[in-house]
Amino acid sequence: MICGVEIIFLIAAIFSLNFELCFCSCARTEYEIDGQCCPMCTPGHRVYKHCTVETSTTCVSCNDSTFIDAPNGLIDCFSCTVCDSGQGLRVKIPCTQSSDTVCEPLDECYCIEQHRGSCIQAVKHTNCSTGQYIKHKGTTFKDTECAECADGTFSDGSFQTCQPHSKCEDLGLKEIKAGTHSSDAECGNKTPVALIAAILVSVIIPVAVAVAVIVIMLRHPHSNSHAEQCGLNPASCGDNIAGQSLLNK
Template sequence: MICGLNFFSFIVLIAAIFFMTIELCFCGCARAEYQRENGECCPMCAPGNRVYRHCTEDTSTTCVPCLDSTFIDAPNGLRECFSCTVCDPGQGLRVNIACTRSSNTVCEPLDGHYCIDQHRGGCIVAQKHIKCRPGQYVKHKGTAFKDTECAECSDGTFSNGSLQICQPHSKCEDLGLTEIKPGTLSSDAECGNKIPAGLIAGIIVPLVVTIAVAVIILFLKIKRKTVWHASNNPYFPFKKCCMPSLLYFTCNLNILLKCGFRPCISISCCSRNCIRGICKHCFT
């Protein structure tokens, strides 16, 4: 039985040596070399450089620096450099570390944004921090790698969405004021001085009386002016003597409305035309 185990171990050892030999055959280039299409090994170019001309039996690899906005960040046997990453503001990004010939651009989130996709120490895509709604407060402020966290205000407090702690509603009674509008989760209570009803009446009633008196005085002045102009009209005496006082007043009122403060000179102010407010002739 022991001899059988030793024979099996010997077979496994031989197989391992065989496969290692095959691997060495396929990976015959040194660590700092690259393999061409024809299987020939050439020295690699340093980071920041690319292959311009492959090596030959008599010459080594010819390398040239990467152009602007391109890079290679490792020893290589590449014919072309990689394009530098562009930090797109439309993706919520800005430059953190600028691109060089031997390193790519490193992007970071704009202010008010947080990264949602990272690669090799840089951010690829970012999003805006959410804004808390009125009635919520900022429980945890957003960072470059974490979104804002919001929470609801409790009863008796309020926040417009930008506060980091909900504020208690103002107590108008404690301030010696009257509550005009109660507070909500998004706004404070409104306080003010309550005006007594008697004071309101004391202001409005005299104001109404003053306006009424002014209107009456103005009307009387206009009436007097209209009568004075009409007295110069040869038909004026005829008007006055042929109508009652109420109709005379109506006629003068029609004169005032229809003639724009100019007297009506209808042949007879007692006529139906004038009484109905139709004044066909005006004194100019």
């Protein structure tokens, strides 16, 4: 059984321990160094010299491209985050002495990992394939959602809705190539009857004339030879004609 003296001694020991703990604990705006509590530096500043019994903490501003965003007892500032375009990032809010850089995804990217309100990694939005349309456009934190085109419509992958195939007959044209899910129907002009007739005439008539000339030449080879001789020597041609006349008599 514990006597009254021992109880009093135990209470005194606990009180003494609490007093020492309270005495050694620094305030929320202080930091402990070598058993002494020193005032913290404000955000954007770092410790240049720790406090002493006679002097307070000496603080200096963070250098360029460095920061500290909270009251502190640090002797070095943190390096500002670099938004790497190779990671699909760009600067949203520049770094200051009291705050780090805030990064965001590039226009064609979306964030897949973030820390304290800043994106630290992004990837490119999905490009919809031909035959698909953009059902939901990609955002800063969400990828693009694609969907297949229905029959009778098409998309090259960049449309937000599939487009209906052109109806060539309604346009007074002829369908040259049927449409697919990835391309429109191809239409062309119908060939006019008059144009067809003109083409046939321009081809058939010269051919017919050439054939007729060849046939005549094949049937009367001597006449052709005689005509050629007369053309070369008209005088002899006249003598031959006269002689031929005498023989006929």
